Each structure stands twice: as C-alpha cells, then as structure tokens.
Amino acid sequence: MAFFSVVIPVLNQVATLTDSLASLYQQTYRDFEVIAVDGGSTDGSYQLLEQHAGKGRLRLYRQDEGGAQEARNFGAEQARAAWLVFFDADSILLFDHLSRYAEAIARHADIELFVNAYQQMEGHRRLPRTASLPSGVIPRRTALAAIAQHDFIHTGGTCIRRGRFLALGGFPLDGLRDDGDIHFWLKVLCELAAIHYDDTVTCLWLSDDRNGNRDAGESTPPRPDAEWLAQCSARLSWREARYLRATINRKVLDRAARKKRLGLSVKAELAAISLSGLGLSHCAHVAVLMLPQSCYERYRK
Numbered sequence: 001m002a003f004f005s006v007v008i009p010v011l012n013q014v015a016t017l018t019d020s021l022a023s024l025y026q027q028t029y030r031d032f033e034v035i036a037v038d039g040g041s042t043d044g045s046y047q048l049l050e051q052h053a054g055k056g057r058l059r060l061y062r063q064d065e066g067g068a069q070e071a072r073n074f075g076a077e078q079a080r081a082a083w084l085v086f087f088d089a090d091s092i093l094l095f096d097h098l099s100r101y102a103e104a105i106a107r108h109a110d111i112e113l114f115v116n117a118y119q120q121m122e123g124h125r126r127l128p129r130t131a132s133l134p135s136g137v138i139p140r141r142t143a144l145a146a147i148a149q150h151d152f153i154h155t156g157g158t159c160i161r162r163g164r165f166l167a168l169g170g171f172p173l174d175g176l177r178d179d180g181d182i183h184f185w186l187k188v189l190c191e192l193a194a195i196h197y198d199d200t201v202t203c204l205w206l207s208d209d210r211n212g213n214r215d216a217g218e219s220t221p222p223r224p225d226a227e228w229l230a231q232c233s234a235r236l237s238w239r240e241a242r243y244l245r246a247t248i249n250r251k252v253l254d255r256a257a258r259k260k261r262l263g264l265s266v267k268a269e270l271a272a273i274s275l276s277g278l279g280l281s282h283c284a285h286v287a288v289l290m291l292p293q294s295c296y297e298r299y300r301k
Contacts, residue, residue: 001080001081002031002032002081003031003032003081004031004033004081004083004085004101004102004159005035005075005076005080005083005084005085005162006032006034006085006087006098007035007037007071007076007079007084007086007087008024008035008036008037008058008075008087008088008089009037009039009067009072009075009088009089010036010037010045010046010071011038011039011045011068012041012042012045013041013043013045013089013090014041014045014048016089016090016206017045017048017049017089018048019092020087020090020091020092020093021057021058021089023092024087024093025057026095027093027095027097027098027099028095028096028098028099029098029099029101029102032081033058033059033080034057034058034059035059035061035075035078036049036052036053036060036061036075037061037063037071037072037074037075038060038061038062038063038071039063039064039067039068039070040063040064040065045089046062059078061075061078066173068088069170069171069172069173070173072086072155072170072171073170073171076162076166076170079162082161082162083101083159083160083161083162084159084160084162084165085098085101085158085159086156087156088155088156090205091205091206092203092204093202093203093204094202096202097116097202097203100116100200100202101116104196104198108196111137111192111194111195111196112160112161112192113159113160113164113188113192113195113196114159114160114195114196114197114198115152115157115158115195115196115197115198116159116198116200116201117129117152117198117199117200117202117203118154118156118204118205119203119205120205121205126204129201130149130150131149131150132152132199133146133197133199134197134199135197135198135199135200136197137194137195137196138195138197139194140189140190140193140194140195140236140240141239141243143189143194143197144189144236144240144243144247145243147182147185147186147189147243147247148243148244148246148247148250149250151182153182153185154203154205155181155185156203156205157202157203158185160188164188164191168184168187168188168191170184171184172184182251186244186247186248187232190232190235190236190240190244229244229245229248232244241276242276242277243277244277245274245277246277246279246282247277248274248277249273249277249279249282250282252269252273253282253285253289255269256269256289257285257289260289260296261300263293266289
C-alpha cells in the first residue's frame with residue numbers, strides 16, 4: 001500500500017497537464033499512488049490521462065458533473081493510502097515536495113496536517129511571496145493569526161491524514177463552492193491543536209484570475225455555515241475566534257473588491273462583514289469599497 005495518495009482534479013487543462021504530471025513523476029520520494037478525477041474535459045485532457053492510466057502511472061475516474069471540490073472528495077474516497085496530497089493540473093511540484101512531507105511525518109507522528117510553502121507564478125515568473133510562518137510545529141492560535149493576514153495554506157501544498165479529511169466531510173459543496181478550499185482549511189485549523197509548516201517552497205501555482213472574475217458575479221458572498229461557525233467559535237479562545245472571523249472578513253472583502261472592479265454591487269458583501277472580526281485594515285478596505293464607482297476608479301488609478 002502506498003504511503004501517499006495524490007489526488008488530481010482535472011478539467012480542460014491539457015495545456016499544463018503534461019508538465020504538471022511530469023513534475024509529480026520526478027519526485028524523489030516514490031511511495032505514492034496517483035488518482036486523477038476528470039470532470040468532463042473536452043480539450044483532450046481525458047485522452048491524455050487515459051494514456052498515463054494505460055501505462056499504470058495513475059488511476060483514472062471520470063465525473064461529468066461537479067467541479068474540483070467534488071473531484072477531490074471523490075478521489076479521497078478512492079484513496080488507499082493513509083495520507084492525502086492534493087495537486088492541481090495547473091501547478092508544478094519541485095522534486096522534494098513529497099519527501100519533505102515524509103520526513104516531517106516521521107518526526108511528528110501526532111500531527112495530522114502538513115503544509116508546504118507555495119509560490120504563485122505569472123507566466124514563467126515567480127511572484128513575490130507574502131510573509132510566511134517559521135518552519136516547524138505551529139499551534140492553532142499562531143496558525144489562525146497567520147491565516148487572518150494571508151493565505152499561507154494552498155490546497156496544492158497540503159498533506160492531511162485521510163481519516164481526518166473524511167471525518168470532517170471533505171470540501172464543502174454548497175454555498176462555499178467558490179472559496180471552499182480556504183473554509184475547509186479553516187475548519188481543519190479549528191479542529192487541530194497544531195499543524196506542521198515547512199517554509200521551503202515546493203509547489204508553484206499558476207495563478208489565474210479568470211475564475212475569480214467569473215465567480216464574482218454571484219449574489220451571495222462566501223460564508224461558512226452559521227451553526228458551524230458558532231459551534232467552532234465556542235470551542236476556541238476569544239482571540240482564536242476573532243482570528244477566525246477576521247479571516248472570513250478578509251475573504252469576503254477580497255470578493256467584494258473583485259466585484260467592485262467589475263462595476264458590480266458589493267452591498268451583500270458589506271452586509272456580511274462580521275463586526276467581531278473587524279480590524280483597522282478591514283475598516284479602510286470597507287471605506288474604499290463604499291466609494292461611488294467613479295471615485296473608486298479614480299482611487300484605483
């Protein structure tokens with residue numbers, strides 16, 4: 001049985017798929033299986049995956065309905081290993097991605113979530129990294145404080161114990177589809193006393209704002225289930241709960257900014273802001289978003 005199950009959701013990504021798979025096959029750590037879940041590709045991605053499956057490099061499944069979250073959840077259910085590694089077909093893994101996970105797991109057997117640093121790419125250029133955490137075991141409060149400032153967790157740079165992933169219900173499929181990744185990792189951070197973070201970049205992510213612009217037109221801002229939020233906040237310390245709500249505010253405001261750039265109304269987003277998680281930077285952000293569109297455009301320029 002493999003040590004890692006690498007789950008890859010694929011949908012019309014033939015342009016990057018060959019390079020992405022090559023980076024996975026070139027890992028120095030070899031004890032892993034690959035599970036590819038195609039969401040109904042029409043650009044040749046599925047045929048390319050069939051070729052790899054025919055050579056025994058991966059197990060291939062096809063889902064004609066649903067998106068990346070459904071594909072990841074389905075892949076996790078099919079996995080045979082104790083550890084899940086999520087990988088996207090528009091990312092590149094450096095050679096030590098899996099080996100660094102394996103080494104960290106060997107040192108910290110009680111930890112259930114391991115996060116490697118990632119870096120966004122624009123074409124062939126790496127974008128500057130935001131502030132990050134020090135490498136090592138990170139307690140929950142520190143992790144929540146960090147994610148309130150920036151997304152130090154990217155799904156393509158995570159390794160989670162399969163049992164924990166399934167127990168938490170996997171990625172959300174309703175209401176939070178657009179930002180389901182970050183809300184799932186928030187749930188994980190609230191459940192675990194500590195995680196492990198490796199500041200060494202092992203995942204390169206090709207950022208693409210097209211999905212963000214497309215999803216920005218949805219009328220309902222992304223927010224977690226109110227009942228879960230209340231239950232989770234009750235288990236956290238006051239400061240941890242504030243960090244949690246601050247993170248949700250940050251994501252709602254990010255979405256509002258995308259909509260504002262498109263000239264769309266942001267009333268729903270502003271109404272969804274949590275006052276208990278409101279910081280000074282959020283207040284400044286809100287003030288800018290409340291500007292009339294013409295003033296906002298001049299401000300941006």
